[in-house]
Amino acid sequence: MESLGDLIIRVCDRSFGAIEALRRVFGRSKVETISTLDLESAMKSEKSTPVLVDVRSDSELAVSRIPGAITQHEYEEGVEEFAGRRVVAYCTVGGRSYLFARKLVASGVNASNYRDSILGWCRVGLPLESPDGQPTNEVHPYWRIFHVPDEYDVKI
Template sequence: MNRNGWLGILALSAMTLALMPQPAPAQFGGLFGGPEIETISTDQLQSLLDKQQRAAADAKAAGQEAPTPDFVVVDVRSDAEVNVSIIPGAITKKQFEADRQQYQGRTVIPYCTVGGRSGAYAKQLAAKGVKVKNYKGSILKWVDAELPLVTLDGKPTNRVHTYSDRYKIPSKYEQVTK
């Protein structure tokens, strides 16, 4: 085949590829494309939670109702993971999804084990117009800073589900992987 024949085949192949449907970002779990998501650090999250806790304590001491925070921390890990422990003040993804209207207008701060699942969830929320900040590093960064954890009923615990034993955590915590 001559040069013109090859050029024709190449041009036809390029046109065919250009006309083929392209995969949507959702087909890849929302990890590619979509809105850019702002992140929040461990120090920033701890500061928000501490400030809210102080405001609630002050309101209680004054016989008033605690102010509604302008954020909500959402643990997007599996039931097995959240049944071990959560960050104090967080709610589960199930709780958030069951009553999203209650949290309308607040910044949603999702977290997971390291930030991947929470990042994908943050992109889904942002695509729906929700203000969101991903806690990248998530619960592993929280325990690296040796911050407290609680059970779903609010009791202090040192247990943390790390999803995998490949992650190392400070010795003051008990690592759970199953």
């Protein structure tokens, strides 16, 4: 049986997919998505590492992040520094990051949404880091209803 958290993620995925399809009907620029595997590979690339932007709340950011990520605030303060680089936004399940990526795409930035976001990252067992850059297994899943693998320590 599907958990409530998984149901919410599935509904969000379909809803944002429908919104994106409708936007395309009206000629709006497409917001690309990136998979966990492709993001992990891109983050290891020596040629064109994307700017990974964490758009979660301060309480979520205070627990952990995907290694190499910067906050939305850090991105917006240094936007000129990142000009010409692909931006990949993430949050918990891909909703807030979709809205941020959509805003960037509308302004001409090469941006994508990491729809699986931090929960997808954790579900395949990838590492996290604390705000000071140290390895951690702690994660803030936004709501307790979202499943996090047992090897991670949920902090809300």
